[in-house]
Amino acid sequence: MNRENLESYGNDKEADSSKCLVYMKGIDKWFGxxxxxxxxxxxxxxxxIVALVGDNGAGKSTLIKxxxxxxAPDKGEIYLNNKLTTIHNSREARNLGIGTVYQxxxxxxxxxxxxxxxxxxxPVRGGIFINRGKMxxxxxxxxxxxxxxxxxxxxxxxxxxxxxxxxIAIGRIILEDSKIFVLDEPTAxxxxxxxxxxxxxxxxxxxxxxxxxxxxxxxxEVFSLVDRIFVLRQGEKVGDRLISKTTKExxxxxxxxxxxx
Amino acid sequence: MIEKKQTVLTRVKNNLVQxxxxxxVIFLIIFGLVVYSINRDFLTVNNILNVLRASIxxxxxxIGVTYVIISGELDLSVGSxxxxxxxxxxxxxxNGVPGxxxxxxxxxxxxxxxxxxxxxVTRLKIPSLVVTLGMLYSIRGIGLILTKGNTVAGLPDSxxxxxxxELFGRIPIIIIYALVLGVIAHxxxxxxxxxxxxxxxxxxxxxxxxxxxDIKRIKTIAFMISGFCAGLTGVLxxxxxxxxxxxxxxxxxxxxxxxxxxxxxxxxxxxxxxxxTLLGAIFLSTLENGMLLMHVSPYWQSFVVxxxxxxxxxxDQYRRSIIWKVKS
Numbered sequence: 001m002n003r004e005n006l007e008s009y010g011n012d013k014e015a016d017s018s019k020c021l022v023y024m025k026g027i028d029k030w031f032g033x034x035x036x037x038x039x040x041x042x043x044x045x046x047x048x049i050v051a052l053v054g055d056n057g058a059g060k061s062t063l064i065k066x067x068x069x070x071x072a073p074d075k076g077e078i079y080l081n082n083k084l085t086t087i088h089n090s091r092e093a094r095n096l097g098i099g100t101v102y103q104x105x106x107x108x109x110x111x112x113x114x115x116x117x118x119x120x121x122x123p124v125r126g127g128i129f130i131n132r133g134k135m136x137x138x139x140x141x142x143x144x145x146x147x148x149x150x151x152x153x154x155x156x157x158x159x160x161x162x163x164x165x166x167x168i169a170i171g172r173i174i175l176e177d178s179k180i181f182v183l184d185e186p187t188a189x190x191x192x193x194x195x196x197x198x199x200x201x202x203x204x205x206x207x208x209x210x211x212x213x214x215x216x217x218x219x220x221e222v223f224s225l226v227d228r229i230f231v232l233r234q235g236e237k238v239g240d241r242l243i244s245k246t247t248k249e250x251x252x253x254x255x256x257x258x259x260x261x
Numbered sequence: 262m263i264e265k266k267q268t269v270l271t272r273v274k275n276n277l278v279q280x281x282x283x284x285x286v287i288f289l290i291i292f293g294l295v296v297y298s299i300n301r302d303f304l305t306v307n308n309i310l311n312v313l314r315a316s317i318x319x320x321x322x323x324i325g326v327t328y329v330i331i332s333g334e335l336d337l338s339v340g341s342x343x344x345x346x347x348x349x350x351x352x353x354x355x356n357g358v359p360g361x362x363x364x365x366x367x368x369x370x371x372x373x374x375x376x377x378x379x380x381x382v383t384r385l386k387i388p389s390l391v392v393t394l395g396m397l398y399s400i401r402g403i404g405l406i407l408t409k410g411n412t413v414a415g416l417p418d419s420x421x422x423x424x425x426x427e428l429f430g431r432i433p434i435i436i437i438y439a440l441v442l443g444v445i446a447h448x449x450x451x452x453x454x455x456x457x458x459x460x461x462x463x464x465x466x467x468x469x470x471x472x473x474x475d476i477k478r479i480k481t482i483a484f485m486i487s488g489f490c491a492g493l494t495g496v497l498x499x500x501x502x503x504x505x506x507x508x509x510x511x512x513x514x515x516x517x518x519x520x521x522x523x524x525x526x527x528x529x530x531x532x533x534x535x536x537x538t539l540l541g542a543i544f545l546s547t548l549e550n551g552m553l554l555m556h557v558s559p560y561w562q563s564f565v566v567x568x569x570x571x572x573x574x575x576x577d578q579y580r581r582s583i584i585w586k587v588k589s
Binding site for chain 2: 090091094102104106107108109110111115119120121122124128129130132158172
């Protein structure tokens with residue numbers, strides 16, 4: 001049953017002729033004796049929102065870290081825009097257009113919003129001096145675009161609410177002109193209202209042509225948001241479905257292992 | 262209406278976090294008034310200049326230490342490096358090397374020490390507390406070895422003039438040196454990429470790494486700046502006392518750190534300012550001077566300075582807890 005689904009899914013995608021931005025082929029990763037990823041084939045298509053789901057220890061974070069340059073695969077290849085690429089570190093990944101927001105958001109709490117948005121890529125005047133005016137103008141633009149309610153971009157980041165912090169983290173990768181946004185559990189730490197705000201932000205990102213990969217535990221959200229679900233279980237790929245061609249029950253079954261491929 | 266109140270509260274908290282210079286100035290004024298009421302000599306021009314003169318060396322040392330602490334590390338070596346620099350400079354001079362060259366070589370040698378410290382901390386991953394503590398002992402040891410415990414005397418008058426000239430007959434030139442250095446250090450810290458990255462590295466190392474900032478480079482630069490400041494202080498001190506002394510700067514590292522902490526720089530990195538360090542240095546020497554004028558025993562002075570430092574770190578903890586508490 002599932003094989004059929006996968007094949008028809010593949011056919012759908014071909015008919016769609018959506019550009020394949022990323023093709024991770026045959027990825028294997030070991031941590032000592034632990035076989036974290038077994039021969040994983042994972043693709044990301046242009047302008048889709050794809051969810052990586054699976055229980056704890058399934059390998060979602062590991063796969064994402066390989067894509068974002070933090071880890072190197074032990075076996076397998078990565079193709080970006082059909083070109084074989086090696087990603088040596090996180091800086092290279094960012095330069096290649098892969099922008100990742102980790103769960104801890106990587107914000108510097110004692111610095112203000114502007115400094116956080118432009119961290120590492122601050123606009124300068126004359127080569128050395130920070131162009132504060134430009135920083136604040138651009139920051140306000142981004143905050144408006146993200147529809148974030150904030151009184152001033154000079155607020156210390158540590159004082160922001162969870163939803164605002166998430167928006168700043170996403171704002172940073174927008175500013176870096178990332179082609180692919182990778183979001184690790186974007187709503188995990190958020191309350192109901194803020195979760196809604198972040199989800200609507202992600203929808204806006206898709207509407208403006210971006211491609212998004214989300215790791216999430218929250219199947220409700222996933223189903224309300226994404227185009228495709230990729231299921232991992234104990235390091236193995238157990239499912240790759242278009243949302244329209246699957247149900248929550250089937251996905252849960254794949255995550256927990258009741259449904260076998 | 263509620264939103265407006267929250268804005269004000271946030272702004273106050275914001276200011277509290279970024280700097281506590283206002284608190285310091287208020288404290289200084291109150292303390293000053295107390296001392297003045299007991300001893301009118303406190304506010305004579307002469308005495309004020311004395312206070313400023315005493316604070317200069319702590320301030321210059323403090324500038325380097327500020328950079329290191331903001332980057333998330335510690336530098337306990339500065340007192341010993343002061344002596345080392347003075348000795349290198351004076352030994353070269355009495356052996357015929359031209360004054361300017363001697364000074365430059367002395368300062369280059371201390372920048373080099375800073376580079377070594379940076380290397381040991383960032384590449385060998387030895388905690389800076391340990392590295393700089395080791396340097397505190399070994400560098401002072403090198404000074405003693407070089408001089409066999411004796412001072413280096415016989416320095417030309419021109420060398421003394423570097424620190425002892427007074428502009429317009431009144432203003433000690435070292436105050437000018439300190440101000441110029443302070444302004445440059447402040448501009449770098451607040452208005453350049455280096456300054457922003459320093460605070461990023463100290464505030465959240467992981468975040469800085471994630472955005473591609475070279476942590477090793479930033480921390481090493483901070484140690485080199487600290488080496489420079491200690492080197493400059495060593496040369497100026499040697500000029501001031503007209504000898505190269507292997508025991509110069511003894512204990513200065515603690516005063517420098519005290520000035521930095523009292524001035525509002527956070528011990529845990531990411532927050533700090535040069536203006537704060539200046540106030541901290543002035544505060545310390547005002548405290549010393551004030552207690553002297555009030556005929557308070559020197560033992561009490563140590564006690565009070567210690568208390569003030571603990572209070573400063575306590576306040577720092579409170580301030581950081583505000584930052585990380587608000588996450589509705």
